[in-house]
Amino acid sequence: MDLTQGSNTTKNNRAKKMMLWFGIASLIMSFGGLTSAFVASKTRVDWVSDLILPTAFTASLIIIILSSIFLYSSKLALKKNDFKKSVLLFFLAIISAATFVSLQFYGFSQLIESGNYFTGPTSNVTSSFVFLIAFFHLLHALVGLLCLIVVFIMLLNNKYQSNNMLGFELAANFWHFVDVLWIYLFLFLVFFI
Numbered sequence: 001m002d003l004t005q006g007s008n009t010t011k012n013n014r015a016k017k018m019m020l021w022f023g024i025a026s027l028i029m030s031f032g033g034l035t036s037a038f039v040a041s042k043t044r045v046d047w048v049s050d051l052i053l054p055t056a057f058t059a060s061l062i063i064i065i066l067s068s069i070f071l072y073s074s075k076l077a078l079k080k081n082d083f084k085k086s087v088l089l090f091f092l093a094i095i096s097a098a099t100f101v102s103l104q105f106y107g108f109s110q111l112i113e114s115g116n117y118f119t120g121p122t123s124n125v126t127s128s129f130v131f132l133i134a135f136f137h138l139l140h141a142l143v144g145l146l147c148l149i150v151v152f153i154m155l156l157n158n159k160y161q162s163n164n165m166l167g168f169e170l171a172a173n174f175w176h177f178v179d180v181l182w183i184y185l186f187l188f189l190v191f192f193i
Contacts, residue, residue: 016170024177027181035192038192039192042192046125048125051130051193054108056103056104060104060107063099063100064178067097070090070093071172072172072176074086090151098145101138101141101142111127111131118132126193134185137178141178147170147171151167155168
């Protein structure tokens with residue numbers, strides 16, 4: 001396939017999708033570095049191997065998967081020109097995404113309540129890594145939530161149809177990446193603490 005072929009709109013859409021994938025690749029490398037540092041730090045004498053992840057992190061795993069299902073279903077409905085169903089499912093995806101963000105903050109408070117701090121005299125290297133990894137992911141989830149809200153407003157204003165979905169697809173793909181990333185990070189923390 002010759003990537004230089006097609007209309008300016010087609011080439012512009014391809015470029016925007018490629019930029020998203022380059023961004024996602026750089027985030028994968030960043031989180032790969034964080035998780036590699038986590039594994040390498042397990043040999044430290046001050047490593048705490050009995051840290052229990054907050055229950056809010058487990059609940060947030062279920063919620064973020066649900067948000068991606070709603071988002072995917074919304075896209076399918078829009079492709080079939082079922083505008084009302086698409087809007088409803090997209091709204092449910094946003095509610096689920098906002099719930100995920102809230103659960104993450106609640107998870108931080110559960111960590112603190114259990115005596116695990118990010119920094120300070122009573123912190124430990126394990127809890128510091130858990131806070132850092134979860135917070136770094138949370139920042140990306142907040143960006144994803146903001147993108148979803150913008151796309152939802154545009155969806156309500158009839159900016160997307162079955163033949164014009166670029167912004168919708170970009171936001172959805174980023175959110176799906178945030179979802180898969182949390183699944184990976186959660187399982188990583190469960191099995192490597």
